Amino acid sequence: MTSQPAKKLLILPGDGIGPEVMQEVRHIIAWLEAKRGLSFAITEDLVGGASLAQYGEPIRDDVIEQARAADAVLFGSVGDPRWNHVGFEKRPELAILKLRQELALFANLRPAKVFDALVDASTLKPDVVRGLDIMIVRETVGGIYFGNPRGIETLADGSKRGINTEVYTTSEIERVARVAFDLARKRSNRVCSVEKCNVMESGLLWKEVVTDLHAREYADVELTHMLADNCAMQLVRNPRQFDVLVTGNLFGDLLSDLASMLTGSLGMLPSATLGAADSAGKCPALYEPIHGSAPDIAGQGIANPIAQILSFAMLLRYSFDYQAEAQLIEEAVAAVLANGLRTADIMSEGKTRVSTSEMGAAIVNEL
Ligand code: ATP
Ligand code: MG
Secondary structure (H helix, E strand, O other): OOOOOOEEEEEEEEEOOOOHHHHHHHHHHHHHHHOOOOOEEEOOOOOHHHHHHOOOOOOOOHHHHHHHHEEEEEEEEEHHHHHHHOOOHHHOOOOHHHHHOOOOEEEEEEEOOOOOOHHHHHHOOOOHOOOOOEEEEEEEOOOHHOOOOOOEEEEOOOOEEEOOOOOOOOHHHHEEEEEEEHHHHHOEEEEEEEEOOOOHHHHHHHHHHHHHHHHHHOOOOOOEEEEEHHHHHHHHHHHHHHEEEEEEEHHHHHHHHHHHHHOOHHHEEEEEEEEEOOOOOOOOOOEEEEOOOOOOOOOOOOOOOOHHHHHHHHHHHHHHOOOHHHHHHHHHHHHHHHHEEOOHHHOOOEEEEEOOHHHHHHHHHOO
């Protein structure tokens, strides 16, 4: 039993299946409090379509302040087709965009991990992905999605040109590389840095800054460099060669979607987005499943809660340093899958189909 002060956790379930899968996390929290002596100071609020319906805006300033004050945020998902007709400023999705922006969450962590029991769900051959466990660290607030100049210009002859610019500064590269090196030390101690230094100046600087930082502070970590196009090929050819991958916004966007399909199941994948530590050492962090609000299956009790549960396990590991508890949860998920329980999205022949709440209960039972 520990007697640490309660960790401040903000829970934002959101729309669609968000509240349904979050309910299963609450059961796990109750178990951690009862059986492991952990204590959480939890606040909850509405975001997305749920907040639009109640307050007329996708996220209130007050919720953003709560997120700032919390030790970590557990997010469900936002998106509700009932708001499709409204203008961009009233889209449910703005809730997550605003949170990322306001908390300056610059590093997106996406693990691609294959559970033994689901090895057949991958788009690749079982022998290629068995035991796969990689982590992609994507820079999220810089790069070509935000660089200037940008826009669409009309030329003298009436034709047009569209412009985007990839800009990366030394400090932007360093802070995301630091996240990757720190993560690698807790994993298999290997980082592969990905850019296109053969054709892009921003890539050249990326490689230089990562190499310098490595020599100065992380010489104990194995560092390799790879061109982004080769990396896409290697992720499909032999993904297990990687441990931690670190890359910019654009390449990270593409490579993390590619890597997620190596595991074959959207309903299984968690993610984390981290910001910079303040002067007191507090680091804002938001955890959410990769999947969206899945309006097509909302309200039916059939959503897979595992991505949300594993997002909570990541939160325990990275924000609260509850390593043992995070591992217990991950092992319980693996065991339940090994026992043949499956929600509809990962169902296959000969397995036992269960509902959202049955899957959650089985995981708590396994704990
Ligand atoms: P968004 O724009 O919010 O990402 P989307 O439509 O792109 O929404 P999802 O909401 O993730 O993507 O849904 C994609 C498909 O995957 C849908 O058919 C949905 O039902 C299914 N899906 C997503 N998450 C889950 C889950 N946890 N369990 C079962 N099925 C899921
Ligand atoms: Mg989507």
